[in-house]
Amino acid sequence: MKKESFLAQEPKYISKNPPHIMPLTATSSFVFETTEEGRDIFSQKEDGYVYSRYGNPTVDAVGKKIADMEMYGLEEEGFGLMTSSGMSAISSIFIALLEAGDTVLTQKNLYGGTAEFIAKYLEKLGIKVIWADLFDIDIVQNIFETNKVDLLFCETPANPTLSCLDLDAITEIAQANNCVTVVDNSFCTPYIQQPLLLGANFVIHSTTKFLNGHGNSIGGVIVGRDKLHEEIVLDAIKLSGTNCSPFEAWLINNGMKTLALRMDRHSQNAMTLASFLEMHPQISHVNYPFLKSHESHELAKKQMMKGGGMISFELVGGFDKALQFTNNLNLCTLAPTFGDTDSLIIHPASSSHRNIDPKIRTSQGITDGLIRMSVGIEHIDDIIADIQQAI
């Protein structure tokens, strides 16, 4: 064999016993021993991999692990299909389940990207969208009585006031009306809340946030409770090319191993900080679902195992005071994401929500002095000291 041919060959990978940690299967395609085997795998007569956009062992193992977490406590076996981002999990499930003439029901205070996607693309594709206050069960009931709704998409707790939707009640109404429910569970993760146990049909995640937890990858996942829908969702991912890269999946798997430890600590720190801020004279309001004063307190205690790592609070002094506060921070970082190990802060009125009419913004609880914080896993004394000095 000439040097050129030798260099072009894949080296033989030899491992006598299995590696302890799941290998990163960075390959675009898979080898068939024979043409007959290739034919049988292609036509799904035989199990096997073909091409990484259709499926990849590393990616599939991580999707399965998230699905098993979301299905924990249920008898059935669900599926988990990883995507390239939280947004592509959302766009893919819409492509998979909706067609022109359908109606989608959703809430007004969705994650910004989701709201923009629905407004920009779904209506253009001939899908009717109803934006409603899903916190009011009577309103939900009334919408179902006067409309044929095909898909309900929601998020709880909702950004940034952390108000909670009653998933049990909402999914019951949806089910009675043959409507599919999809819940974005990125804020809680399945460690804290399992919408499938409360009657939802699908859960989606931005794994970018708490599931990965280390801020070094973008990814998403679609979890479904019945195998029947797996083909439909997988086809949408395959053909729109929204598959997850094996490297991202591998990073997410690393992060998830400490999910329980992190969520325990995030929740404990957030609760302590929220209680501290509630007593502070320069803070007029604190939003944290596990605080007794929060509007969703009882509901949160019912459907969430812990309070989670997200809080928001309002500074006395409005916009200027908020800017001064954020610029004074030392330990906490100003960054437009959440769910990392370190404490992250944003000021919605000057960042994520700056283009929204101040009247509409304020009516959703996003006032000029509101601060959103992803409480990290640092020592609580250091977090409180930083917040205290910045105020």
Ligand SMILES: *Cc1c(COP(=O)(O)O)cnc(C)c1O
């Ligand atoms: C971040 C986020 C998304 C979008 O996820 P990406 O991974 O950034 O695409 C969707 N929903 C919620 C609740 C989010 O926080």
